[in-house]
Amino acid sequence: MPLTAHPDRPRVFLSFAGDDRPKAVLLAEQLRARGVDSFVDALGIKLGEDYVLAINRALDESDYYVLLWSRHCDDRPFVDAEWTAAFCRELAGRRAFLFVVRLDDRVPPTLLSTRRYLDAEDDWAVVADQLTAAWKADSSVAATVLPVPVPSAVDGGGPSISLHVRNRALSVAHVLDVPAEATGEELHVLVRTALALPDEETRFGGAVGLRFFYQLKSGDDHIPDEPLARVGITDGATIDIEVRMESFGPDGSFARSTFRRGEATAATPAMVRTLVRSALGHLFPSPPRSRRPRLTPPTGSAG
Structure with missing residues (x-):
């Protein structure tokens, strides 16, 4: 099925390296205050539950995925596995699903260069406001929202x-x-x-x-x-x-x-x-998997 965000109370998967768990918890608290439920691995997995299956289920049930990227993510197989799975889900679902919050100056992987990302400066209320504002704006456009195919070159010298x-x-x-x-x-x-x-x-x-x-x-x-x-x-x-x-x-x-x-x-x-x-x-946004796309002949302007 194509991805469709829950309109009333979105569910968000927070992905992070173990060293950054305190920051993930702070962000989850701020998102919860704004009506957004977050999955934070250890906090969302029951005692004795299979870790991999729990992660997979949480990712499938989430409306958005937020990667907290920092130098601690280097050589962390589970972080890589989570964000690549989220990346593939975004491609399959054809709508903006994966968001990146940078915790330091570590550059995100090349495949994520077209994602929208935020730079966190320990003001988690601002980060939560920016994320929820982006999700609200996406839902108000009345169209499938996708990342741009090519990274936009914005001059870093100005707003x-x-x-x-x-x-x-x-x-x-x-x-x-x-x-x-x-x-x-x-x-x-x-x-x-x-x-x-x-x-x-x-x-x-x-x-x-x-x-x-x-x-x-x-x-x-x-x-x-x-x-x-x-x-x-x-x-x-x-x-x-x-x-x-x-x-x-x-x-x-x-x-x-x-x-x-x-x-x-x-x-x-x-x-x-x-x-x-x-x-x-x-x-093109992908159609539901139950039927093949059928492009009817156009006359000229996609407006």
């Missing part, structure tokens, strides 16, 4: 804001950190890069294919090339990305269209399905 970049046609959103002082055009470049959005996708040696064009919108308005704060885009905002496409073949270009499920294009439906899946498949 940043976190945005949900949503595509309504795909019912998917990605969380992207961008410089707070970015302009609309800079945001456009960051979104294109972080979501690995192609200019075109071709088949048969380039004889047929689709060209893609992207627009960012805030509400019903296109985002102008002005500072984001000036046009009301601040931390936690949701923006929409609209994808338009143009099919072309050996005899030249066909009419442009907007990508929406269920509409036909000048290209054959099978061709469009193949090209769209190849170009944008990395952004």
Whole structure:
């Protein structure tokens, strides 16, 4: 089944090295005060219960997974086993599940480079506020929320804001950190890069294919090339990305269209399905396992 967070009282799996257990307990207390139940290994396993099975069950039943990463995690097989299992579950469930809290300056593993992470400075109330705010924001987007495919490059010299970049046609959103002082055009470049959005996708040696064009919108308005704060885009905002496409073949270009499920294009439906899946498949949320995905021919804009 696809991952779906419990709407009223989320369950969180806290993963950590044994030396960091006191910090995990402090975070669990702060999360509990905010209506979030946490699994903290020794505290959540009954006397005589099989440790591995208990960990596996707790991970399966959790809505989110938080890795407390520090130098103590080096060469800890159980920590590695837990976060890799959580990583695989996120890939299978296709929604943001794995979060990282750094306890020191130790860099997380490369596979976690696209995860959202927080830097803890022993203020566990702030960390708990940030985590619960992120989970609340994810649940309010009305779309599957995924990590960005490519790490967002935010200039460390200035403040940043976190945005949900949503595509309504795909019912998917990605969380992207961008410089707070970015302009609309800079945001456009960051979104294109972080979501690995192609200019075109071709088949048969380039004889047929689709060209893609992207627009960012805030509400019903296109985002102008002005500072984001000036046009009301601040931390936690949701923006929409609209994808338009143009099919072309050996005899030249066909009419442009907007990508929406269920509409036909000048290209054959099978061709469009193949090209769209190849170009944008990395952004698609997974459907329930009980049925195979069926991409109906679009006309051009994923908005």
